[in-house]
Each structure stands twice: as structure tokens, then as C-alpha cells.
Amino acid sequence: MDENVTPSGTEPDHAGPDTHGPVQRNTATRGGMVNAVQNGPLTVNHHLHVEPSAPDPWLTPHDAFDDPQAAAYFSHRWDLVGRSELVEQLSSFTTGEGRTEGRIGVLLGAAGGGKSRVLRALAAEFAHRAEGVVRVLPAIAPVGHRLAERLPADAALLIIIEDAHQRPEDLTGIVRELRRERPKAVVLVSTRPSGTAALRKTLRQLRVDDAEVPTWELGELSTRDAAALAAQALGEAKEHLARRLAAAVGDSPFLLVFSAVEIARGRLDPRWLESDASLHQQVSEAFIATALADPATHDEDQALLHAVAALQPVRADVPRFLEAMAALLGTSDTVLRAQLSRLVDSGVLTRRGNSHRILPDLLGDVLLAEAAIDPQSGASTGFLERVLAETDGQPLTNLLANTGRVDWQWSRLRPFGQSPVEPLWRLLEQEYTEGDPVTQSSLLKVVRKIATFQPRRVLDLLRPVVEAGTADACHVLDDVPLVLAAAAHDPDHLGEALDLLWKLGQHDLRPLHSTPQSALRLLSDLASYSPDKPLLYQEAVIDAVARWARQGAVSSAGRMPFALLDRIFETTAERHEADGWTLTISRIPLLVERVATVRARAYQVLLDAYGSPDPVQAGAAARSFAEAFRDQSGPFEDSLVPALEALAARTREVQPGPLVALAVRRSVHWHLAYGSEQAAAAAQTVLDALPDSLPHRLAVLMYSDPHEWAVVNEEYDFEAADNDWQRQVSEAAVQASAWPNGTAWEVLRDLLETGMQVFAEVPSGCTALIASMASDRPARTVAIIRGTLECDDNTVDLVLAPALKALWGSEPQSAEQVAVDLLDTDRAASVRALVRASAARLAIGEALRPQELTMASRLSTHADTTVRTEVLRLAVAMIRHSASRPEAIALLCSVPFSDLGRGAADFCWAFIGPNALSWPELTRDQRTVCAGELAKTPTLDDHRVQSAIAALSEAHEDEALGLMLERLETWEDDPGRGFQPLPYAWSAAPPFRNSPHRVELLRKLVRWFEEQREKPWRRELYGTNLFTIVAGGVYDSKVREVLLESFRSNDPARMTAVAPLLSGAHGELLWEETEFVTEMLRAAAQHSEELYRRVGGYLMSSVTSAVKSSSPGEPYPEDLEIRERATRVRATLPAGSLEDRLYAALQDHASAEIGRALREDLDFDVRRQW
Structure with a gap:
């Protein structure tokens, strides 16, 4: 007063x-x-x-979010990307029906995460849907008493409190007044993680259960969404840099927009994005200043952040991390953990499980550069040396990865000075050189992370490894290519990396389609197009392929190195975008003018190699033309005809030999048969330019089939085509009859041996051509046979059998003498051909001569497995076609087949198909011998083997069960690699399905389980599966009675032995047969808690060990079903009973699995490692 x-x-x-x-x-x-x-x-x-001069703290959404004077990177004018679902959830909350009074929600997000842009979109949605009013309380607005009086009295009112972490002291008073004066308003509080403690305090003071307050956390933008946002800010002229920005700073929308705006204005060089001073200033102001606002803890928190930046991800459950950081900072483990928790609360650190990282990623790099690198000279500050002195193991590898990346970012500041990463790299080199393959493989995974940033060091490290050619080391073929491919991303080291990948690929014979990490596959990927990839990579691959071809390193098997050019001739660019668990693969049409130059260069490489005197190189180039012409549609169709015309001109100049000409014919055939009129005419021009000699025609007949060159449609006559093809073969044979026998053989030999080098394939027409040329010409046939025996085994396998077959038909005496001579040589390839010739004669209805049967019997126990395989197949053919069935059965049963590659399948083929063999036709001794071979065969996965065993179980079930038990016992004694006692799955009808003595068989299996054995767990693995097979897949009343016999015996040893069989029960047993389950559990519990747990565990396994499938972000339906059904069963059981405990454990197990599945999906991070 x-x-x-x-x-x-x-x-x-x-x-x-x-x-x-x-x-x-x-x-x-x-x-x-x-x-x-x-x-x-x-x-x-x-x-x-109220005094008229007091400002109104409340802003409209337009005033709050659409400041026309704001800098572009602070503006919210950019289109909203990646947040539509979040805005929809917030809109549903703010406008939804139900309890409206006192409704409070929280939007949680890190600095620069885009909270304000989401709030702007929410305000617009609220005004549109609810036709209400939105008011925003900015963080900078001063507030006083009667704050709510300034708000409109509309019923539909949304109040947004922005950046509540900046007003921790008066937040409680604000919310209390709003709830009192505007009880129907919806209040949405926006805050950083550092404000969650103050917000929880506010809710407690207001007596609000924070568990009932919905919270939405602003996650990171996906790579695709981040690129879309960057493209807006970059503008059309520099839109191609959007994905580069998204990869570098996409985890922070603010940094993303800031970088894009600065690049668009020409103030920021994207090559040096991560080390730009202005960007670092924005990072420090946006993230560090607010996180380290407390002067009392500023210095120690900053030191800890420097340590985390060097060693991240920091795992608190790995002692070496905390030990190293404690020694570096001079503090204790307890204090260190408290500091980490404080920084997590502040939002500058993010925690997942036991792992800590600094986010956004660029902030970690800024902090590490701040601590380790002098910004003026780029020299080391000594920080890294101090960290190195205290670290080893996983912290050391993390230090190398982080330092290698930051060192590259700052490398432009010290073009000649020593790199801060040098001492770390020397240590890694030493450990790699001295380490075993496991250690080397582990280190290469670290090196791969920094190979893009340290290509020179990486190439120097791996060059000796590649040049040593140690292809037997798995890590060399699997790990080294990935590191080299990462180093190849640096244009200055691209050529050298390509050479090392090529050299490494010479040792890797694995197919490219199934080995994406192989050296040749990675080379192919480097040659591919992608939307943001410069053409210098394609140009480098083209130069390298031409260089490697000149060096003579050409392989016909995969058309290497010319197959690497296939990607150059593609008409689309492929983009891979990962978003959580989703990988989106999109194809984007290429612009003809953009890739015309590199395509022309690649095509010229093929044309040059096509003229090589080496038929392998010329043939590989000729086969590669097919890929150059493939799918050239749309804008690229105009380049197809000139390419074909160029090939025709080159063909007239080269005049290729028979095999290279065949390769060219194949390459243009599709366009001749199915192409446009212009393309077909140009393809015909190529064919007209090819030579047309008899050897050229023989090459086509030898390496083709009757239908390869035809246009196959609904009206196609296959029989007529076969007849026409045979006519061409006969005509060629007649024309070749004018040659001397020696000349004819030399032409055939050249076509075979050179052709297998050019095409790396079995000549499909060889048998018919040889048979036609040898038919009714004994002298020529003998010349062919004699010449063949001078060749390698591949030629013998192709030529000798059809020639012998023809000789048996035209001059049996000569054939018999040749056969005797072949047996005397005991050459496996020759003997194989002898047996094949007899099988081929059987197939066309000719009867075998006694001499052939005698020779087959003699060879049935031959030491060479391929010979026995042919004898086995001959025996099966005899069963199909021969009138002397007993002799065929005797021959079949005399061949030991368990060690043959597909011996069991070949043997069991006799039990399937027309005139099939049945087990009763075999004597008991023959069945014993054959069952013994089946017991030793490595696997029963083949459908024919499973069918034969099922047939044995129907005719002689005891013998079939004995066979299966013998296989299981063999595996028990020696669980060697490659032996699988039971099939993974039965493609045929399982055995014992219709057995009238199923119960007795099951009892026999139970007694077998109860036998004493040294390692009972081995019997459990497959024995349970066999019991389930004999039971028919369902534990019906008879099966349950068999199991209960052991449990009613009051013998704990028998119960222990039989308990594993419960795991094979069908899924419904636990839910529908609770009385059976109860009796089992109570019988076990009478003896011990351990036996009760054993029985209960196997019962649980019957429903928990099945294969599960689900979608990312969703629990497995199988676990949901287990939890639901266990809950229903428990409702019918006495609480706390033995059986109730089992179903409670099932509930807990299912709940744990559901939680684990959700955590795994939520923790997936495509950007970084945790």
C-alpha cells in the first residue's frame, strides 16, 4: 500500500x-x-x-510456426515427410471421442528432430477436423498469473506447450491453471528427453498417473524420407546430392535441412560436409550447449562425451569399456555409470539395452574431432594416444573405426602431416599379420568399416594376402572382397582395388548368383548403375576388363572377365533402400544420352576380343554379345540395329571358326526369331556373314538340340522338328563320309575339346552325331574308338559309349574284342563307357549278349565308384526292359552302393515306375544286403529312397524298423559330418503308416530308448522323430497308453529315458489331453522335482520348438496362441497344482518370446551398429 x-x-x-x-x-x-x-x-x-502493456504469451499456429523472417533452415515451410502416421495418431488423440477433460499428451523428440514441424501439421489437422482453435505457448514466452484468461473459450481447444524442457520451474503452474480454467482443452507438451524428469515431476504434483499419459517419441527419418526432405531444400539443380546428405546427416532433420540449404547456396562443399566449420557450429549450438548447460558438471560431462565419441558404441556390459574410460577419465566405475545415465537423460546420449551412442552421428564425429584433431593444422592433440594406452579388445576396434572415419573427414587440412590414426593402424597391422584366421576375419570386419575412409592403408594391408593366393582360407574369399569393394569407392584407388578383386576372384569358383560377397560378384556390382553413382566406376571397370583380356585371363565357364560388362548394357538403374526391416528395390529407367558413351566403349571391348586368335577369348566375347543385345527396348531400341550391323561387319572381317561362329549365332538368334522387323533383318545380316563350311554345320549339330533354333508356339510340331533334325544329322554324316577316317576323327576331336573350352557345357547333340557318323561304318567306328582312347576322360565319356553301341550293332565280334581290350586296360572312363553302351542298347529294345552280362557282373564290385554307378543303372534298366528278371535282380543286389554319390537313389529307382521291383521278389539274404547298404547311405532325402523304405515297411516292417534303428545307432556311435540318419522331411508317404502292428513297433522303440547307453542325448535327437513317424504323427490313445506304461511302472529310470518322446507329440496334445499331461507330471513328481521338470520341459517343447514366422514389428502368432490357450487351460485347473505350474510356465515363456520379438524389431537400426 x-x-x-x-x-x-x-x-x-x-x-x-x-x-x-x-x-x-x-x-x-x-x-x-x-x-x-x-x-x-x-x-x-x-x-x-491486467495492464494493457503485458504481452499475450499465446500464439496462433501461423505466428508460432510460419515466421516469414526465419532463416531457411529454421523454417517449417518444407513438406512434411515420414511423419504422416505420427500426425494421424496425434490427431486421433486430440480429436477423438471419450474422456476429454484433463487430456494431456507428450511429444518427445531430440533437438533438431522436427517436433515443431509435426506440431504445425497437427495444428492444421485439428483445426480442420474439430473446427477448433489452437494456441501455442513458445518456450521464450513469459508467463504470469491468469494465463488462461487470454485463451479463447471455445469448446474445441488444443493447447501446445513447446519445448517444455526450457521451463522446468513454472511448468507445473501452467498446466495446473490450464486444467482448472480450461478443463475441456487438450494439452500437448513438447519436450526433449532432458525434460522428461521435470515433466514427470509436474504430473506427480498434479496427481496425474504418468502411465495414463500417452507419449509419442519422434524417431529418425528413414533414408528415403530423409532424402526426400533434403531434395526439397537442395532444389532441382542439386537434387542428386539428396541421398548423400541423407546418409551423412539424415538422422537429424535440422542438420539435414541446414546442410542442404548451405549447399544450394554454394556455401558448403558436399565433399567436406562432415568437417565443415559452419555445420560444426550448428551442431555445437543445437546439441552441446543445452545438454551441457550445468556449469558444475560441464567439464566432466564434456570429457566423458569425448571418451564415448572415441569408443562408441560403448557397451556397459563389457567390462573393458568401462575400465578403459574410467582409467582415461580418472574416475570410478560407479561414478562413470552415473554420468552416463545423466547424459542419457539429457538427450545427448542414447541407450539401447547396454549400449550407448552419441546421436546424431555427426555430433559424435564433431566431439571426437574436437578432442583429437587440432582444427588449424589437422595434427593430433595427443588425445588418441592417451585413449590407445588404456584400450584393447573391442574398445580398441571401435576406436580404430571411429578414428579412421574422422581422420578422413579432416584429411584435407594436413595433406603431408602424420595422420592421427597412424599408431592405431600400426597396431592393427601387427595383430592381423600375427593373428590366426579367426582373428584376421574379425579384424577385417573392423577394417571394412573404415576402408572407404582409409583406402590406401587398406590396400597396402591386403595386397600381400591377395597375391599369396591363399584361397583355402575362408576369410580370404568371404571377408577380403568386401573390404576391397569398400576401398574401391574411393576414385583415386578404384583401379588398384579392381585389380585385387579380379586376382582374388580367380580362386573363387562359387556361382555368382548365390555368393553376393564374392570378389567377382562385387566387381559386377561396381559396374552396375544406380541413380547417384557417377559413371567413373563403369569406365574403370571397362578399362580393367580390356586390360585383363589382353593379359589372357579369360575363363569360358562364366565368360569372365567379359561377363562383368553385362551390367553396362542394362537399361535401368537399381536402387536399394533399407527402412527398418524393409528393403525396397526399385528400378529406374536410364537416360540413353547419359550412358551412351560407356556402352559404346564396352561394346568395342567385346568387338576387339571377338577377333582374338584364341578361341576361348573370342568365344567368351561372342557369347557376351547376347547380354549386350538383351532387353534393348524403348529408347535403347534405336541402338540395337547399329550394334548388330557393327557385329556383322566385324564378322566379315574376322571369319570366325566353327565354335565362335556358333556362339555368335546363339547371341543373335532371339532377335532373329522374336525381334522387331529391323532387328531381325540386322540379325540375319550377322548370320549371312558367318562361314558355312561342314565343320561349322557339325558344330551346330553337336552343341544344339532339335528345338533350339525353332520358334516354339502352340502350333509347334515337336515330332516333325525331331525328324527334321535327325535328317540334318544324317546329311552331315553322309557328307563327312567323304573324309578319310583320320580326318573325320580329327574334326570331331577338335570340335569336342575346343568346344568344351569355349562353351564349358556338355555337347547335347554329340551322342546322336557320333552314332550317325559311326552307323554301319565299322572301320570308321574303330578309328573313332582308337582315337578316343588317346583323349582325356571327358572326351571318352562323350564319344566311346555311342561308338561302342554302334559297333555292337554293326560288327559284334569287333565290339566284343574292343570290350575285352577295354577291360584289360581297367581305365575307369573306358569301362564306364562299356557299361553305358549296354544300357543304351537295352533302352532301344536290343537284347544284351551273354558277354555283356558277364562283364557287368565282373564290374559290379569295381573299386571306382563311377563304374559301379553305371553297373547299378544298367541293372535297373535290365529290370525295366530285360526278360531275365532274376539275373537283373542278382546284378542289382550285387552292387555296393552306399558310398556312391546317388547310389541309394539309383538303387531305389528300381522300386518305382513301370515294371517296378517289389521287396518280396528279393530273397531274405538279398534284402539283408540291400538294407545294410541303405543303412550306411549318407542321407535318405531322395524321394525314391523314401518310397522304397515305405514299401519295405509295408512288406517287412520289422526289417524296415531294424534298418532305421541301425542308422540311428550308426549316427550315435559317430555323428560324423555328412551322415543324416533320418530325412529332414518326408516327400513320400512316411513308413509304417498302415502297419497293423503299430503298437508293438512303438513298444519296441520304447524298449530301445530305455536301453543303457553312453550318450543318451544323441538318441533323443533323432529317436523322438522316429517314434513320431511310427506313431503316425499323432499321439492318439494307443500311443499315449504305450507311453503311460513306462510312467505307471514307478521306475524313475524308465521315466527319465522315455521323457524325450513327449517332445514329439502333436501340438494339440497339451491343450486337449490335460488328463494325460496331469498323470505324466504327477507320476514324475512322486520321485523328484528334477524328474518333474524334465517331463514338463519335454511337454513344453512339443509346442514351443516349432518353426515360427511373423512380420517385423509383430509378435509371432504361435506365441500369442500358446499364451491364449495356456490361459484357457489354467482356468480349468486347480491353482498351484503340478499341472497348473506347467501351463503357467508356458504362459511366461510365450510372454517372454512376445516381448523379445518386439524388442528385436524395435532395436533394429539400419544406420549404425549398437
């Missing part, structure tokens, strides 16, 4: 001409209380209203 006011509340009288009487004046300050007393003619001056 005013000091001049009297105790009565009035001022002293002041006489004067303008005074009309006593005056009471209120001089209370704002918010005070005044008592006015009416006493005569008094005038009361009120000053109770």
Missing part, C-alpha cells in the same frame, strides 16, 4: 479548488487485494485489470 494512506484507507485532506471531497485510491500491485469502504461521497479508482 502507499505509505501516504491513513489507517482508515484514505489520504489526508488536501483542500483546493478542484477537490470535491475525500478520495480513496487503490494502489495495490497487480494480483493484490483491495478492500473498498463506502463512506460518504467517495470516488474509488480501480486498477484490477
Whole structure:
């Protein structure tokens, strides 16, 4: 109150001409209380209203989010990307029906995460859907009493409190007043992670259960969404840099937009994005200043952040991390953990499980550069040396990865000085050189992370490894190519990396389609197109292929190195975008003018190699033309005809030999048969330019089939085509008859031996051509046979059998003498051909001669497995076609087949198909011998083998069960690699399905399980599976009675032995046969808790060990079903009973699996390692 006011509340009288009487004046300050007393003619001056000069703290969404004077990177004018689902959830919360009074929500997000842009979109949605009013309380707005009086009284009101972490002291008062004065309003609080503690305190003071307050956390943008946002800010001229920015700073929308705007303005060089000073300043101001705002802990928190930046991801469950950091910082483990928790709360550190990282990623690099590198000279500050002295193991590998990346970012500052990463790299080189293959493989995974940033060091490290050619080391073929491919991304080291990949690929014979990490596959990937990939990579691959071809390193098997050019001739660019568990592969049409130059260069490489005198190189180039012409449609169709014309001109110049000409014919055939009119005409021009000699025609007939060159459609006559093809073969044979026998053989030999080098394939027409040329020409046939025996085994396998078959038909005496000579040589390839010739004669209905049967019997136990395989197949053919069935069966049963590659399948083929063999046709001794071979065969996965065993179980079930038990016992004694006692799955009908003695067989299996054995767990693995097979897949009442016999015996040893069989029960047993389950558990519990747990565990396994499938972000339906059904069963059981405990354990197991599945999906991070 005013000091001049009297105790009565009035001022002293002041006489004067303008005074009309006593005056009471209120001089209370704002918010005070005044008592006015009416006493005569008094005038009361009120000053109770809010001062007109006080600013209104509430802003409309337009004023809050659309400041026209804001810098471009602070603006919210960019289209919203990647947040539509979040905005929809927030809109549903703010406009949804149900309880409206006191509704509070929280939007949580890191600095620069885009919270304000989401709030802007939410405000628009709320105004549109609810036709309501939105008011925003900015973080900088001062607030006082009666804050709510400034708000409109609309029923539909959304109040947004922005950046609540900046007003921790008055947040409680604000929310309390809003809930009191505007109870129907929806309040949405936006805050950083550092504000969650203050927010929880506010909710407690308001007596609000924070568990009932919905919270939405702003996650990172996907790579695709980040690129879309960057493209907006970059503008059309520099839109191609969007994916580069998304990869570098896509985890922070603010940094992303800032970088894009600066690049668009020409102020930021994208090559040096990560080390740009202005960007670092924005990082420090946006993230560090607020996170380290407390002066009392600023220095120690900053030191800890430097340590985390060097060693991240920091795993608190790995002692070496905390030990190294504690030694580096001079603190204790307890204090260190408390600091980490404080920084996690502040939002500058992010924790997943036991792992800690600094986010965004660029912030970690900024902090590490700040600690380790002098910004003026780029030299080391000594920080890394101190860290290195305290680290080893996983922290050391993380240090190398982080330092290698940051060192590259700052390398432009010290082009000649020593790199800070040098001491770390020397240590890695030493460990790699001295380490075993496992250690080397582990180190290469670390090196791969920094290979893009340290290509020179990486190539120097791996060059000796590649040049040593140690292809037997798995890590060389699997790990080294990935590191070299990463180093190849640096244009200055691209050529050298390509050469090392090529050299390494010469040792890797694995197919490219199934080995994406192989050297040749990675070379192919480097030659591919992608939207943001410069053409220098394609140009480098083209130069390298031409260089390797000149060096003579050409392989016909995969058309290497010319197959690496296939990707050059593609018409689309392929883009791979990972978003969580989703990988999106998209194809984008290429612009003809963009790739015309590199395509022309690649095609010229093929044309040059096509003229090589080496038929292998020329043939590989000729076969590669097919890929150059493939799918050249749309804008690329105009380049097809000139390419074919160029090939025709080159063909007239080269005049290729028979095999190279065949390769060219194949390459243009599709366009001749199915191409456009212009393309077909150009392809015909190529064919017209090819030579047309008899050897050229023989090459086509030898390496083709009747239908390869035809246009196959619905009206195609296959029989007529076969007849026409045979006519061409006969005509060629007649023309070749004019040659001397020696000349004819030399032509055939050259076509075979050179052709197998050019095409790396079995000549499909060889048998028919040899048979035709040898038919009714004994002298020529003998010449062919004699010449063949001088060749390698591949030629013998192709030529000798059809020639012998022809000789048996035209001159049996000569054939018999040749056969005797072949047997005397005991050459495996020759003997194989002898047996094949007999099988071929059987197939066309000719009867075998006694000499052939005698020779086959003699060879049935031959030491060479390929010979026995042919004898086995001959025996099966005899069963199909021969009238002498007993001789065929005897021959079949005389061949030991368990060690043959597909011997069991070949043997069991006799039991399938027309005139099939049956087990009763074999004598008991023959069945014993054959079952013994089946017991030793490595696998039963073949359908024919499974069918034969099923047939044995129907005819002789005891023998079949004995066979299966023998296989299981063989594996028990020696679980060697490659021996699988039971099939993974039965493609044929399982055995014992229709057995009338199923119960007795099951009892026999139970007794077998109860036998004493050294390692019982081995019998459990496959024995349970066999029991389930014999049971028919379902544990019906008869099967359950067999199992209960052991449990009713009151013998704990028998119960222990039989318990594993419970795991093979069908899934419904636990849910529908609770009485059976109860009896089992109680019988076991009578003896011990251990036996009870054993039995319960196997019962649980019957429903928990099945294969599960689900979608990312969703629990497995199988686990949901187990939890639901276990809950229903428990409702019918006595609480706390033995059986109730089992189903409770099932509930807990299912709940744990559901939680684990969700955590795994949520923790997946495509950007970084945790």
C-alpha cells in the first residue's frame, strides 16, 4: 500500500479548488487485494485489470510456426515427410471421442528432430477436423498469473506447450491453471528427453498417473524420407546430392535441412560436409550447449562425451569399456555409470539395452574431432594416444573405426602431416599379420568399416594376402572382397582395388548368383548403375576388363572377365533402400544420352576380343554379345540395329571358326526369331556373314538340340522338328563320309575339346552325331574308338559309349574284342563307357549278349565308384526292359552302393515306375544286403529312397524298423559330418503308416530308448522323430497308453529315458489331453522335482520348438496362441497344482518370446551398429 494512506484507507485532506471531497485510491500491485469502504461521497479508482502493456504469451499456429523472417533452415515451410502416421495418431488423440477433460499428451523428440514441424501439421489437422482453435505457448514466452484468461473459450481447444524442457520451474503452474480454467482443452507438451524428469515431476504434483499419459517419441527419418526432405531444400539443380546428405546427416532433420540449404547456396562443399566449420557450429549450438548447460558438471560431462565419441558404441556390459574410460577419465566405475545415465537423460546420449551412442552421428564425429584433431593444422592433440594406452579388445576396434572415419573427414587440412590414426593402424597391422584366421576375419570386419575412409592403408594391408593366393582360407574369399569393394569407392584407388578383386576372384569358383560377397560378384556390382553413382566406376571397370583380356585371363565357364560388362548394357538403374526391416528395390529407367558413351566403349571391348586368335577369348566375347543385345527396348531400341550391323561387319572381317561362329549365332538368334522387323533383318545380316563350311554345320549339330533354333508356339510340331533334325544329322554324316577316317576323327576331336573350352557345357547333340557318323561304318567306328582312347576322360565319356553301341550293332565280334581290350586296360572312363553302351542298347529294345552280362557282373564290385554307378543303372534298366528278371535282380543286389554319390537313389529307382521291383521278389539274404547298404547311405532325402523304405515297411516292417534303428545307432556311435540318419522331411508317404502292428513297433522303440547307453542325448535327437513317424504323427490313445506304461511302472529310470518322446507329440496334445499331461507330471513328481521338470520341459517343447514366422514389428502368432490357450487351460485347473505350474510356465515363456520379438524389431537400426 502507499505509505501516504491513513489507517482508515484514505489520504489526508488536501483542500483546493478542484477537490470535491475525500478520495480513496487503490494502489495495490497487480494480483493484490483491495478492500473498498463506502463512506460518504467517495470516488474509488480501480486498477484490477491486467495492464494493457503485458504481452499475450499465446500464439496462433501461423505466428508460432510460419515466421516469414526465419532463416531457411529454421523454417517449417518444407513438406512434411515420414511423419504422416505420427500426425494421424496425434490427431486421433486430440480429436477423438471419450474422456476429454484433463487430456494431456507428450511429444518427445531430440533437438533438431522436427517436433515443431509435426506440431504445425497437427495444428492444421485439428483445426480442420474439430473446427477448433489452437494456441501455442513458445518456450521464450513469459508467463504470469491468469494465463488462461487470454485463451479463447471455445469448446474445441488444443493447447501446445513447446519445448517444455526450457521451463522446468513454472511448468507445473501452467498446466495446473490450464486444467482448472480450461478443463475441456487438450494439452500437448513438447519436450526433449532432458525434460522428461521435470515433466514427470509436474504430473506427480498434479496427481496425474504418468502411465495414463500417452507419449509419442519422434524417431529418425528413414533414408528415403530423409532424402526426400533434403531434395526439397537442395532444389532441382542439386537434387542428386539428396541421398548423400541423407546418409551423412539424415538422422537429424535440422542438420539435414541446414546442410542442404548451405549447399544450394554454394556455401558448403558436399565433399567436406562432415568437417565443415559452419555445420560444426550448428551442431555445437543445437546439441552441446543445452545438454551441457550445468556449469558444475560441464567439464566432466564434456570429457566423458569425448571418451564415448572415441569408443562408441560403448557397451556397459563389457567390462573393458568401462575400465578403459574410467582409467582415461580418472574416475570410478560407479561414478562413470552415473554420468552416463545423466547424459542419457539429457538427450545427448542414447541407450539401447547396454549400449550407448552419441546421436546424431555427426555430433559424435564433431566431439571426437574436437578432442583429437587440432582444427588449424589437422595434427593430433595427443588425445588418441592417451585413449590407445588404456584400450584393447573391442574398445580398441571401435576406436580404430571411429578414428579412421574422422581422420578422413579432416584429411584435407594436413595433406603431408602424420595422420592421427597412424599408431592405431600400426597396431592393427601387427595383430592381423600375427593373428590366426579367426582373428584376421574379425579384424577385417573392423577394417571394412573404415576402408572407404582409409583406402590406401587398406590396400597396402591386403595386397600381400591377395597375391599369396591363399584361397583355402575362408576369410580370404568371404571377408577380403568386401573390404576391397569398400576401398574401391574411393576414385583415386578404384583401379588398384579392381585389380585385387579380379586376382582374388580367380580362386573363387562359387556361382555368382548365390555368393553376393564374392570378389567377382562385387566387381559386377561396381559396374552396375544406380541413380547417384557417377559413371567413373563403369569406365574403370571397362578399362580393367580390356586390360585383363589382353593379359589372357579369360575363363569360358562364366565368360569372365567379359561377363562383368553385362551390367553396362542394362537399361535401368537399381536402387536399394533399407527402412527398418524393409528393403525396397526399385528400378529406374536410364537416360540413353547419359550412358551412351560407356556402352559404346564396352561394346568395342567385346568387338576387339571377338577377333582374338584364341578361341576361348573370342568365344567368351561372342557369347557376351547376347547380354549386350538383351532387353534393348524403348529408347535403347534405336541402338540395337547399329550394334548388330557393327557385329556383322566385324564378322566379315574376322571369319570366325566353327565354335565362335556358333556362339555368335546363339547371341543373335532371339532377335532373329522374336525381334522387331529391323532387328531381325540386322540379325540375319550377322548370320549371312558367318562361314558355312561342314565343320561349322557339325558344330551346330553337336552343341544344339532339335528345338533350339525353332520358334516354339502352340502350333509347334515337336515330332516333325525331331525328324527334321535327325535328317540334318544324317546329311552331315553322309557328307563327312567323304573324309578319310583320320580326318573325320580329327574334326570331331577338335570340335569336342575346343568346344568344351569355349562353351564349358556338355555337347547335347554329340551322342546322336557320333552314332550317325559311326552307323554301319565299322572301320570308321574303330578309328573313332582308337582315337578316343588317346583323349582325356571327358572326351571318352562323350564319344566311346555311342561308338561302342554302334559297333555292337554293326560288327559284334569287333565290339566284343574292343570290350575285352577295354577291360584289360581297367581305365575307369573306358569301362564306364562299356557299361553305358549296354544300357543304351537295352533302352532301344536290343537284347544284351551273354558277354555283356558277364562283364557287368565282373564290374559290379569295381573299386571306382563311377563304374559301379553305371553297373547299378544298367541293372535297373535290365529290370525295366530285360526278360531275365532274376539275373537283373542278382546284378542289382550285387552292387555296393552306399558310398556312391546317388547310389541309394539309383538303387531305389528300381522300386518305382513301370515294371517296378517289389521287396518280396528279393530273397531274405538279398534284402539283408540291400538294407545294410541303405543303412550306411549318407542321407535318405531322395524321394525314391523314401518310397522304397515305405514299401519295405509295408512288406517287412520289422526289417524296415531294424534298418532305421541301425542308422540311428550308426549316427550315435559317430555323428560324423555328412551322415543324416533320418530325412529332414518326408516327400513320400512316411513308413509304417498302415502297419497293423503299430503298437508293438512303438513298444519296441520304447524298449530301445530305455536301453543303457553312453550318450543318451544323441538318441533323443533323432529317436523322438522316429517314434513320431511310427506313431503316425499323432499321439492318439494307443500311443499315449504305450507311453503311460513306462510312467505307471514307478521306475524313475524308465521315466527319465522315455521323457524325450513327449517332445514329439502333436501340438494339440497339451491343450486337449490335460488328463494325460496331469498323470505324466504327477507320476514324475512322486520321485523328484528334477524328474518333474524334465517331463514338463519335454511337454513344453512339443509346442514351443516349432518353426515360427511373423512380420517385423509383430509378435509371432504361435506365441500369442500358446499364451491364449495356456490361459484357457489354467482356468480349468486347480491353482498351484503340478499341472497348473506347467501351463503357467508356458504362459511366461510365450510372454517372454512376445516381448523379445518386439524388442528385436524395435532395436533394429539400419544406420549404425549398437
